[in-house]
Amino acid sequence: MMQALPVTELPAPLTAAEPGVSLWRDAWLRLRKNRLAVFGGATLIFITLFCLVGPWFAPYRYEQQDFAQYAKPPSAQHWFGTDKLGRDQLTRIMYGGRISLGVGICATLVSLTIGMLYGAFAGFLGGKVDVVLMRIVDILYALPFMVFVILLMTVFTRNIILLFVAIGAVEWLTMARIVRGQVQSLRKQEFIEAALSLGLSRRRIVLRHMIPNVLGPVAVYTTLTIPAVMLLEAFLSFLGLGVQPPMSSWGTMIKDGAELMEEFPWLLLIPATFFSLTLFSLNFLGDGLRDALDVRTSKD
């Protein structure tokens, strides 16, 4: 199905010549043929629009309480039911989605960028630099996260940025280790040796040839980071770092709903469905993108 290049060819051009429009168009065409990826992309767009535009049409405010509507299952007035304070869950899902999607994607991108660059340089440069960089990672792994979070909260004034700092500070570490592992194994391969002998700058080799070739595992780990980040946000918000009540996120809604799953299942099922749907879609899209961009993969 796919246009596989001869395996002996270099996966990315070594010269300054850009891949050009055709490569991206090829990728786009391949992506469009992947039905799951298209489905994932469409769902994501739908959920994003739902969260961004939905609140304009919602008849309730997210913090509006109606004590007569204590934890009611879905009904005609409240399509997704109400929570324990009589608040409309549909509205809260839409607002919560803004937070969760925003945090999930932004914080993941931050940790992805840091982790990838850090890991790629450590793995590529090797030697003493690698030792120092990786020992720093070890140190950061070991430092107590809870203490760090409490310090962040007390040293700075409350701000959503802190949430990104806290999440970014932990999530990039594993990414860096994975990228480093991949780069180390790539380094000894022929095309890198060739690039080195051609006298290309190290920075250029890392950015142009190393990173594109580790994108596979990185893409997978990224799709694993997003749910972790969304749930971490729930935990941090519970501690007071992150969204302040009465605003909530999908993560906090799932967390609250999990405790009462037998009594009020819709308080868990509905946010969990949105959460899962988003993750599945991201995953399908991610896999599709990876297949579309990775010219070597074939499906024999």
Next chain:
Amino acid sequence: MANRPAYQVLKMKLLNSLLMLTVISLLAGCGQRETRVEVAAREQILLYGNKTEPQDLDPHVVEGVGEHTIIATLLEGLVAEDPKTLDPVPGLAERWEMSPDGKVYTFHIRSNAKWSNGDPVTADDFVKSYRRILTPSLGSKYSYMLYPMKNAKAFNEGKITDPAQLGIRAVDARTLELTLECPTSYLLNSMASHYTWWAVHMPTVEKYGDPYKPGNKWTRPENYVGNGPFILTEWVPNSVIRVRKNTNYWDAANVRLNGVDFLPIESVDSEERSFRAGQLHRTEELPNGKIDAYRKDNPQLLRMDDYLGNYFYRLNVTHPALKDKRVRRALNQAIDRQAIVDTVTRGGQKPAFAFTPPGTAGYTSRTQLKFDLEGAKKLLAEAGYPDGKGLPPIEIHYNTSENHRAIAETIQQMWKKNLGVDATLRNEEWKVYMDTQSSTNYVVSRAGWIGDYPDPNTFLETFLSAGGNNRTGWGSAEYDRLINQAACTNDKQQRFELLQQAEAILLDELPLLPIYYYTRVYLLSPMVKNWHPNYQDHHPFKYVYLEAPAK
């Protein structure tokens, strides 16, 4: 095509392991097991959800409620509690006398009162124990409970160093004389209900460490010597604490349980599930979302007992927004407490319109707050903030917990809807929250106060202007005078009258917004007998027993 075999092999392996798993599961499921509570009921072992891992089991070092429950099985006071009313009844002392001025108590210790190692319990044990808890270097967090004793405060604060000056004396081996600073009408209640007044076996304490320093190892199960109905036999941190019958206890013949297993299950949800799985006779709590279901389907398991405590908000009276008494009153009158207890807490709590819970030792505050929206709006307008306009921002501060959050969210909405006042919420981790509160670095802050002993004094003295528990920046010389005068008044009626006047000042000035009076909501198996609801949630285990359901 070439990869067929591998995939088939893997598939078969997978199928095989699935099959194995199913077989194992089916085998394990054969026959309905007898639940733990049933087995334990036959053996007269109470399985008790105790919520927290105790810090220690030394009555002079610890400060928590969970610790109290366990220590109460291991040690007994001179005075004990009646299982129904918690009124003082003879404990290790068979009788006592009070001098006419109410300042000297003489206790007569039973001749058959023994420690678990067989040593007799003597008056000297109490003298040494009281000296120990009041010694500053021990760092006892609850030593102030003994402050009614003559010179106890001065000694504890290091102002006098001669223990002979303390108001405690062994007249002979079995007679103990306690001299007080002031007549204290709740003394016997306090001695019966609070572990600080109980004695430890000093030779044991001296053997396993410095008796006047924290960190003594005498409380390990292999070392523990007590004088209560049970002895400590096992202590696995975060897992279980087992106590078993003490044959040396003076009233061992009347102890019906063979032992208690305390399970420190921190998560309320796990505790409730463990109860349902038949692993506990009693839980410490019940999540409020589950109350309705129990009320409807299993009311015989659900307990909601009034509890000696008040859930309230502190108001920082030095904050620009709350400096004006009228604003504090307006905020107070705009809270629909009934709606909060009906919808948010749902555990039979009663709306609090005063600070001292009604009926505390026969005292109910004459002054009562009210819910009055019109009045609230008027007060706010009079203060210069019609419809909340111009009022500096208000922030509700609370410690991380789902319940505190729900109440704060609700009050935030009430103020918004009823007064037009915008409030924001801020939650903090427990110790940061404590820090913020004691430095009065908040506008409105959640608080709770559980009485140490059944008397209004334990509530009202917290708002003394110099008290470390005030934390609102509020103070009134008249209030202080009334509380201090009441503390030294022997006549109960007179004393309560003074406290009534003090509480009236407190509720007029409103450095706090009482919200509800606590209840203890928990699950109790019907197998547990001789268990009586009471204000302090104390259930002396020597009277409790279990009745296994008929097969």
Next chain:
Amino acid sequence: MFRFIVARLLQTIPVLFVVATLTFFMVRVMPGGPFDSERALAPEIKHELEAYYGFDKPVAQQYLIYLGRLLHGDLGPSTKFANRSVNEMIAATFPVSLQLGGMALGLALLLGITAGVIAALRPNSSLDYSASGISMMGICLPTFVLGPLLVFAFALKLRWVNASGWFDATDRILPTVTLGIAYAAYVARLTRGGMLEILSQDFIRTARAKGASEVRIISRHALRGGLLPVISYLGPAAAGILTGSFVIETIFQIPGLGRHFVTSTFNRDSSMITGIVVFYALLIVFFNLVVDILQIWFNPKLKF
């Protein structure tokens, strides 16, 4: 090889030193102290307690005392649990976490690698979709949802096991499965990704062209490189999984080390925090070393 390991062990010393130092000062600047509680403590008493634990000394001196103790392997007394030392607490709880984590890790690798390899062998087939779908479900179900669900099914409805506790052999099943599934999902996804990458490389094609059997190709060639991302991920994950999980230990009431990680911070139990962190750092360094050795062994092109 030998030199490599010695060098890494030597590197452990500065790592531990930095971790111990940073943690010590982080804990010292955290607001709130171990003796703050709802009932205000008399200043005299507080001072006595601080003197007992040495908190009244200048911070620099406290730091030196702490380092001195650390050198002797003494992690100090717990301020919360008055009659226990931190060494004792770790000694009592770590074996529990190790047992749970070890079993869960085994389960995670077994399930995860199997599912990942199956999925990678026939990418975009229905088999791949079901294996990937199941592992995605594992990711979407956080442990605080999965744990109670399993308890509901197996402890409350079927009544096969207990809902909490760590007493009988059967008490180990649900926590192991809950923790194992969470990690299995990660392992499966990473294995699939890594395998896909490897299976498309030329040496595999060469092997195939030479007519090597698929089992041989996978076990001899593909698994080694394909598991590389899993291995990188596992280093820190193993340290985390073996030192216990706060959520799992709370849901199932397990007396493990994981809970102390979190509660010691809430209690401001400074020696407990620093003690556990140093212990954890030791494990992190150890597992990352193991991983690096494995990485080299899995990838013959790398040399020591």
